[in-house]
Amino acid sequence: MSITIRYFASLREQVGRGEDILDAGDATTVGEAWKHLHGADMPPRVLAAVNQEYVAGDHVLADGDEVAFFPPVTGG
Amino acid sequence: MSITIRYFASLREQVGRGEDILDAGDATTVGEAWKHLHGADMPPRVLAAVNQEYVAGDHVLADGDEVAFFPPVTGG
Amino acid sequence: MTRIQHGRTLVRLEETHFEPWSELAAFERAAALDDGKTGAASVFVGTMRDFNAGDDVEQLFLEHYPGMTERELEHIAAEALERWPVNAALIVHRVGLIRPGDPIVLTAAWSAHRGAAFEACRHLIEALKHRAPFWKREDLRDGSQRWVAENTPA
Amino acid sequence: MTRIQHGRTLVRLEETHFEPWSELAAFERAAALDDGKTGAASVFVGTMRDFNAGDDVEQLFLEHYPGMTERELEHIAAEALERWPVNAALIVHRVGLIRPGDPIVLTAAWSAHRGAAFEACRHLIEALKHRAPFWKREDLRDGSQRWVAENTPA
Numbered sequence: 001m002s003i004t005i006r007y008f009a010s011l012r013e014q015v016g017r018g019e020d021i022l023d024a025g026d027a028t029t030v031g032e033a034w035k036h037l038h039g040a041d042m043p044p045r046v047l048a049a050v051n052q053e054y055v056a057g058d059h060v061l062a063d064g065d066e067v068a069f070f071p072p073v074t075g076g
Numbered sequence: 077m078s079i080t081i082r083y084f085a086s087l088r089e090q091v092g093r094g095e096d097i098l099d100a101g102d103a104t105t106v107g108e109a110w111k112h113l114h115g116a117d118m119p120p121r122v123l124a125a126v127n128q129e130y131v132a133g134d135h136v137l138a139d140g141d142e143v144a145f146f147p148p149v150t151g152g
Numbered sequence: 153m154t155r156i157q158h159g160r161t162l163v164r165l166e167e168t169h170f171e172p173w174s175e176l177a178a179f180e181r182a183a184a185l186d187d188g189k190t191g192a193a194s195v196f197v198g199t200m201r202d203f204n205a206g207d208d209v210e211q212l213f214l215e216h217y218p219g220m221t222e223r224e225l226e227h228i229a230a231e232a233l234e235r236w237p238v239n240a241a242l243i244v245h246r247v248g249l250i251r252p253g254d255p256i257v258l259t260a261a262w263s264a265h266r267g268a269a270f271e272a273c274r275h276l277i278e279a280l281k282h283r284a285p286f287w288k289r290e291d292l293r294d295g296s297q298r299w300v301a302e303n304t305p306a
Numbered sequence: 307m308t309r310i311q312h313g314r315t316l317v318r319l320e321e322t323h324f325e326p327w328s329e330l331a332a333f334e335r336a337a338a339l340d341d342g343k344t345g346a347a348s349v350f351v352g353t354m355r356d357f358n359a360g361d362d363v364e365q366l367f368l369e370h371y372p373g374m375t376e377r378e379l380e381h382i383a384a385e386a387l388e389r390w391p392v393n394a395a396l397i398v399h400r401v402g403l404i405r406p407g408d409p410i411v412l413t414a415a416w417s418a419h420r421g422a423a424f425e426a427c428r429h430l431i432e433a434l435k436h437r438a439p440f441w442k443r444e445d446l447r448d449g450s451q452r453w454v455a456e457n458t459p460a
Contacts, residue, residue, distance in 0.1 A: 009369050009441035010453035052374035054437070068371060068439075074454040075368070075399060075440025076352055076411045076431055085215050085287035086299035128220035130283070144217060144285075150300040151214070151245060151286025152198055152257045152277055173327035188356030188406030194427075195349035196420065202342030252342030266350065267460030270428055277420060306421030 003061055005033065008070035011046065024063055031057030033067060045072060079137055081109065084146035087122065100139055107133030109143060121148060160240035160262075161229040163222060167248050172197045172258040179242050185262050190239055192266040194273035196259045202252035204300075208293040212250040217285040221245075228279040232272040238263045243276055245286065314394035314416075315383040317376060321402050326351045326412040333396050339416050344393055346420040348427035350413045356406035358454075362447040366404040371439035375399075382433040390426040392417045397430055399440065 005020040012018050020037055027033035030050065034042040034057075042048070042057050049068040050059055061067065081096040088094050096113055103109035106126065110118040110133075118124070118133055125144040126135055137143065160183050176195065180186060185193075200212055229241040244258040259280065261272035281303045288300040314337050330349065334340060339347075354366055383395040398412040413434065415426035435457045442454040 006371075008371055008439065009443070013453075049371075049374055049439070052371070052377050068374065070371070070439060071441065071453070072456040073435070073437065073439050074442045074457050075370070075438050076435040076457065082217075084217055084285065085289070089299075125217075125220055125285070128217070128223050144220065146217070146285060147287065147299070148302040149281075149283065149285050150288045150303050151216070151284050152281040152303065171331070173331045177325070177327045186353070186407040188354065191353060191355045193349075193351040193353070195347075195351070196424070197347040197349070198420065199340070199345060199347070200342065201345045201418065253340040264355065265458075265460060266352065266431060270350070270424070274424055304419075306419060 002063070003027075003033065003065050003067055005037065006066065006068045008068065011069055011071050022067075024061060028060055029057065030055055030059045030061065030067060033061060034069065042069075046070070047072065078139070079103075079109065080142050081113065082142065082144040084144065087145055087147050098143075100137060104136055105133065106131055106135045106137065106143060109137060110145065118145075122146070123148065161226070161233065161242070163225040163229055163243045164245075165216065165221065166244060166246050169254055170244060170246065170258075172244070172255050175242070175244055175258060176260060179240075179260070183240050183262075185240060189264065190262045191264045192269040193260060193262045194266070194269035196257075196273055196277045197255055198257040198277070200250050200252050200254050200256055204290060207290075209252065209290045210293045211252075211291045212256075213289040213291065214245075214247045214250060214256070215287045215289065216245075216247050221285050224284045225280065228276060228283065231279065232261055232275055235275070236261070236263065236268040236272040237265065238268055238272045241272065241276060243280065245280070245284070247286070315380070315387060315396070317379040317383055317397045318399075319370065319375065320398060320400050323408055324398060324400065324412075326398070326409050329396070329398055329412060330414060333394075333414070337394050337416075339394055343418065344416045345418045346423040347414060347416045348420070348423035350411075350427055350431045351409055352411040352431070354404050354406050354408050354410055358444060361444075363406065363444045364447045365406075365445045366410075367443040367445065368399075368401045368404060368410070369441045369443065370399075370401050375439050378438045379434065382430060382437065385433065386415055386426040386429055389429070390415070390417065390422040391419065392422055392426045395426065395430060397434065399434070399438070401440070 079098045240262040242260040259276035263269040394416040396414040413430035417423040
């Protein structure tokens with residue numbers, strides 16, 4: 001089972017790509033997914049959404065989830 | 077010397093006319109002008125203006141002043 | 153129609169129906185508010201309701217004190233520019249006979265910052281309601297008339 | 307252009323220049339807000355400034371998260387109708403490349419009472435700035451680019 005990870009704005013530029021695909025066996029929560037992919041804890045300023053709703057780092061992932069990581073929002 | 081007194085809205089209807097002319101010798105303040113014309117103290121809800129600026133009842137009148145009395149304003 | 157324009161404030165009484173959104177577009181063009189300096193605009197529009205205090209209102213008659221009304225509105229617009237970092241202020245108010253759904257009042261404030269724009273616009277309408285010499289008479293559907301006693305706090 | 311309309315809320319992303327005052331006129335017609343029930347409208351318009359943090363900004367690139375952005379704006383509009391006695395709410399936001407003086411965002415709330423209209427409109431823009439997934443990149447006159455780090459409190 002697989003999970004799509006998306007990055008936006010300055011975070012996409014820092015990561016160097018817009019998307020990762022993660023095998024769900026590698027992570028059970030959003031925070032673990034970040035750690036698995038980037039080798040460190042999720043920085044406090046990074047925001048996370050699952051299936052286009054905001055979630056906290058301990059949100060549990062399910063097969064097929066779309067996870068997004070992004071910096072503070074600056075619209076309006 | 078003479079002073080023009082104007083009434084607006086419901087107060088004009090209560091007084092029964094839109095204007096009075098007062099000899100300035102009859103009153104030295106706005107409150108005295110009301111008392112002279114209406115035989116009683118100026119009611120607390122009545123607002124007064126002299127030469128189109130709000131004033132209190134003790135405002136001293138001068139020759140040629142335009143005095144206005146009116147009820148609470150209800151614009152907007 | 154009375155029009156008083158001082159720099160970037162405009163105060164106007166309208167004797168016939170006006171379109172708030174067209175007024176705003178015209179004022180922004182005239183005051184060059186699309187110059188990239190402004191950032192934020194806050195606008196209030198009050199329109200006539202067809203009910204008040206449980207009764208059906210057929211039309212409204214808006215009386216004012218010609219001369220003093222314009223002067224008081226100018227004071228209020230000038231205050232907004234003194235108290236907040238505001239670039240421009242607009243007040244338009246109907247007088248005469250008004251029908252349900254018609255705009256009665258338009259206030260607007262432009263600023264570099266949204267907080268200042270909101271607060272200045274709120275000041276324009278609150279100060280107008282408390283101080284500008286306008287009086288509403290309601291003509292009810294049952295044929296009777298009554299003067300509105302005072303404005304509601306908000 | 308993404309358009310989501312639920313009863314009397316409308317949320318829309320615009321890929322090209324839009325005219326806030328025309329949007330408002332069109333929405334009021336479509337939502338029948340001239341029905342004599344509404345009384346008060348509060349509107350906020352944010353436009354692009356040509357300066358920020360002491361630098362000249364030539365253009366802005368507005369990135370968003372397609373799907374989540376619309377969903378979050380819908381949540382925000384629905385909240386305004388739940389928390390205040392509001393008849394209707396409108397949010398329009400630009401995406402893509404924006405030039406100084408161009409409108410970026412329009413929020414509006416309609417109510418029987420001015421206090422509710424002001425508070426709901428303020429909520430729309432504050433919640434949008436805190437929660438809606440948009441990101442601004444500034445292209446400076448000196449050729450450099452930078453992402454805006456975070457929104458100012460007001």
